[in-house]
Amino acid sequence: MATAQAMKIGDAAAALGIEAHVLRHWESVGLLAPPRSRSGHRSYDEHALNHARLIQILQRAGLSLDQIRQLGSSAHEERLALIAARRAETRDRIALLQATDQFLAHLAACSHPIIAECPECSDFTKKGDPMPG
C-alpha cells in the first residue's frame, strides 16, 4: 500500500494537472489504453500515469500528438531517426527564436516606419519558414 493502486480517471487527471476529458481524448487518438474495470471504467495504474506524464513532456516539447504516437509505435532504429528529426526541428526553432529575440530588441530601439530602410530589418525579411510545428 505504499505504492498507489489504480486510480479512476478523475484522480489520474488531477494527479497530472489536466482534465479527465483530455485523457479520454489522448486515448481516442491512440496514445493511451488504460485497462478497464468490468463495468467499463478506466483504471490508471503507475504505469499508465507514467505514460501520460511522458506524453505531457513530449507535448510541452512541441511534439504533436501524432508525432508522439509515432515515437511510441516505432522500433529502435526508427525511434532514433524520429528523435533526431525532432531535435533538428527543435534546434531550428531555437535559432529562429534567438533571431526573433534580436529582432524584437531591434524593433524596440529602431522603430523605423519603413523597414526597407533598415538593414537589420531587411535582413530579417530573408529568413525563416512557417514553423513545422
Next chain:
Amino acid sequence: MATAQAMKIGDAAAALGIEAHVLRHWESVGLLAPPRSRSGHRSYDEHALNHARLIQILQRAGLSLDQIRQLGSSAHEERLALIAARRAETRDRIALLQATDQFLAHLAACSHPIIAECPECSDFTKKGDPMPG
C-alpha cells in the same frame, strides 16, 4: 520608373511568397488596408509590401495576428511594453526548447521504459506550462 509601381494582389502575393487569399485574410482581420482602384481592386505599393513583410517576420517570430495588430495599433510606451512581453515569451520558449533538446537527446540514449526510474526523465515531469503561443 526604377522603383516598382503599385502591384495587384496576385503579384504582391507572389513577391511575398504567399497566396493572394492570405493577404485578403490579413486585411480582413485589420492588419493591412491597401488602397483600392476605382473598380475595387487592391493595389500594393512598396509601403504596403513592406508592411506585409513585417507581418511575415513577426509571424515567423511566433506572434499571433492579434499580437501583431496590437503592436501596430499602440503608442510608443505600450509598444515597448508589448515588445518586452514578447521577448520574455520568446526567451521562455527558448529555455523550454533547450530543455527539450536535452530531453530528446536523453530519450535516444536512455530508452527507459519506466520514466519514473530515470532521474532525468522525472526531472522533466516537473517543468513547463502549455506554451502561450
Next chain:
DNA sequence: GTAAAACCTCATGTCGACGTGAAGTCAAGG
C-alpha cells in the same frame, strides 16, 4: 470584340487539440 485570366465578396470547410453538453450507467454515503 471576345474569351480567358485575375480580381471581387461571401460563405463554408479544414486542422489540431481540446471543450461542452446530452443522455445514460455505475459507485458510494446515509
Next chain:
DNA sequence: CCTTGACTTCACGTCGACATGAGGTTTTAC
C-alpha cells in the same frame, strides 16, 4: 433504497489561420 456524484459514449462547438468554392465583375491578351 435512493440520491448524488463520477463515470461512460457520442456528437457537436471552439479557436486561429487560413483553404476552397460559388457566383459575379474587371482586366488583359489576342
